Amino acid sequence: MNKKITLIACLVVSVLAASCAHVPSVDVSVTEPDRIRFQGKGAGAGMMLMSSMGSMGIAIGIAIDEGIGKDINKTADAAGFDIEQMLREEINEQFKQAPNLKVKTDKIKVVVERYGFITRSCLWRIANLG
Numbered sequence: 001m002n003k004k005i006t007l008i009a010c011l012v013v014s015v016l017a018a019s020c021a022h023v024p025s026v027d028v029s030v031t032e033p034d035r036i037r038f039q040g041k042g043a044g045a046g047m048m049l050m051s052s053m054g055s056m057g058i059a060i061g062i063a064i065d066e067g068i069g070k071d072i073n074k075t076a077d078a079a080g081f082d083i084e085q086m087l088r089e090e091i092n093e094q095f096k097q098a099p100n101l102k103v104k105t106d107k108i109k110v111v112v113e114r115y116g117f118i119t120r121s122c123l124w125r126i127a128n129l130g
Helices: 002-019 042-053 055-078 083-097 123-129
Strands: 025-030 037-039 107-112 116-118
Touching: 025 083, 037 055, 042 055, 055 116, 083 107
Parallel strands: 025 107, 037 116
Antiparallel strands: none
């Protein structure tokens, strides 16, 4: 009788272990430079400045966006922003929320080459509405 109970218990444990979702380890790395970038209307302003200042106008437009990006990055650093940790936690959370997801690897490697903000002009939308 004890052997039957032990056998049933082992069978139940093995079925439960097999049904648990396999969550691989996540390795996130960020290529240099590891900072928030910003691309906004500075490039457009640079094109306009180019007509009056030449190539120096484009450089000024790019410098505008770089300055904004540095301000955003400084604020994010002061708040303790860590892109690697954020991505690692989010990927693990997604695996927890999808327990039936089958993964054939033990390790996921994510390489972030660039991250930041991009603003787009919406003037064409306003022009098309009127």
